[in-house]
Amino acid sequence: xxxxxxxxxxxxxxxxxxxxxxxxxxxxxxxxxxxxxxxxxxxxxxxxxxxxxxxxxxxxxxxxxxxxxxxxxxxxxxxxxxxxxxxxxxxxxxxxxxxxxxxxxxxxxxxxxxxxxxxxxxxxxxxxxxxxxxxxxxxxxxxxxxxxxxxxxxxxxxxxxxxxxxxxxxxxxxxxxxxxxxxxxxxxxxxxxxxxxxxxxxxxxxxxxxxxxxxxxxxxxxxxxxxxxxxxxxxxxxxxxxxxxxxxxxxxxxxxxxxxxxxxxxxxxxxxxxxxx
Numbered sequence: 001x002x003x004x005x006x007x008x009x010x011x012x013x014x015x016x017x018x019x020x021x022x023x024x025x026x027x028x029x030x031x032x033x034x035x036x037x038x039x040x041x042x043x044x045x046x047x048x049x050x051x052x053x054x055x056x057x058x059x060x061x062x063x064x065x066x067x068x069x070x071x072x073x074x075x076x077x078x079x080x081x082x083x084x085x086x087x088x089x090x091x092x093x094x095x096x097x098x099x100x101x102x103x104x105x106x107x108x109x110x111x112x113x114x115x116x117x118x119x120x121x122x123x124x125x126x127x128x129x130x131x132x133x134x135x136x137x138x139x140x141x142x143x144x145x146x147x148x149x150x151x152x153x154x155x156x157x158x159x160x161x162x163x164x165x166x167x168x169x170x171x172x173x174x175x176x177x178x179x180x181x182x183x184x185x186x187x188x189x190x191x192x193x194x195x196x197x198x199x200x201x202x203x204x205x206x207x208x209x210x211x212x213x214x215x216x217x218x219x220x221x222x223x224x225x226x227x228x229x230x231x232x233x234x235x236x237x238x239x240x241x242x243x244x245x246x247x248x249x250x251x252x253x254x255x256x257x258x259x260x261x262x263x264x265x266x267x268x269x270x271x272x273x274x275x276x277x
Contacts, residue, residue, distance in 0.1 A: 035066055038090065038248050043099040043240055045070065045077055047091045048250040051227045055082035055091055066091060081107060081177070086197075089116070089232025089250045094240075102240040107177065113236040116172045116182055117161070117252060119229035119259055120191040121201070124160045124168040131156045131185040135178045144198055145180040147188050154178040156185045162260075164267040166210075167194060169260060171233070182230060194229040194259065205229070205259055210266045224262055225255040 034053045039046040047066060049055065054065040056079055070077045070093060077093040078100035094100035106112050136151030138144040155175040162169040168191065172182045183199050186192060192200045204223035208214040214221075236247040252260070 034069065038250060039246075040074075043095050045074060045093045045095055046235075046248045047093070049083065049088060049091045049232075050253065051086050051088045051255070054085045055079070058085075067093070080104065083232050084180070084228070084230070086227040087116075087230045087232060088253050088256065090235045090248050091232070092235060092237065092248070099240040103237060106237055110175060111238060113234075113247075114174055114232070115234045116174070117231045117233045117256070118170045118172050118182060118186060119194040119256070119263070120168050120170055120186050121166065121194050122168065122191045123163060123166065124158065124170060124191055126160065128157065128159045129189070131158060131189055133185060133188050135181060135184055145178070145184050147184065152176075152178060154181050154185065156182055158186070158189075158191075162264075163269050164263045165269060167263055167267060169263075183228065195225055196228045196230075200228075207262055207266075210262065225259045227255070229256065229259065231256050 034050045035047045037046070038048050047070070049066050056067045057065045067077065067079055074095075077095060078097065080092045080094055080100060080103045083089060083091060092103070094103055132153075132155045133147045134149060134151035135145050135154040136148035138146040153176055157173040157175065159171040159173070160168060161171050170186070170191070172186070174181050180198070183193055183196055187196075187199045194200065195202055195205050197203045204226035206221055206223050208221055231252045232250065233252070234247055234249045236245055238244065239246050
């Protein structure tokens with residue numbers, strides 16, 4: 001004889017399991033929107049990190065970080081380097097202690113090559129410049145770095161990639177790894193990041209700020225980009241197993257591209273073209 005109560009309970013369990021599976025799928029999809037895997041083998045794990053996600057756990061919060069998400073999905077990983085929370089792009093982890101040691105050694109000995117894309121205010125007249133300005137923590141302003149003759153050595157190569165009216169797209173190659181190095185060096189030479197809540201003049205970039213006849217048709221204008229205009233575009237290291245150089249690259253995300261697209265449309269140089277890569 002059919003027990004209707006048992007059938008009802010069975011159907012409820014199935015519905016609950018399906019709902020949980022759907023929720024888990026949504027959680028995984030949300031996590032995936034925060035990063036994508038650029039490369040993985042038995043020793044290395046490389047991500048393209050979205051802006052807004054910390055590389056490692058922030059103080060008093062060990063959940064919302066790329067490392068925490070990597071631990072959940074890939075098992076134990078070792079942090080090799082980090083980029084700022086609001087910087088997008090390439091982040092490398094090691095998958096074993098020996099690879100971690102070897103990669104750390106490469107960073108210490110400056111055998112790695114890091115390249116960033118930066119949108120700045122101001123026009124960089126030189127095709128290339130080397131910024132050699134020591135940096136130190138700012139004792140008067142928590143969380144900030146400042147130029148200081150008594151600070152640690154900091155060297156960044158800046159290369160002009162594209163020139164706009166009043167703005168420049170720069171490729172920055174830090175030769176040292178100081179905190180906020182690119183952001184502070186750019187500001188020090190009169191080229192602050194277009195958006196930078198610590199060192200720049202604005203927290204967001206709007207189309208109306210560069211387009212005279214901008215119309216919002218009564219709607220609230222959304223920023224093209226509302227985080228620092230800095231993207232970790234590539235990282236080159238020696239593979240710990242083969243010793244051969246390997247380069248990981250990440251394309252700029254949608255917000256960064258949107259800002260560049262509008263600058264190209266509205267602030268294009270009359271007689272300029274893209275600089276060769």
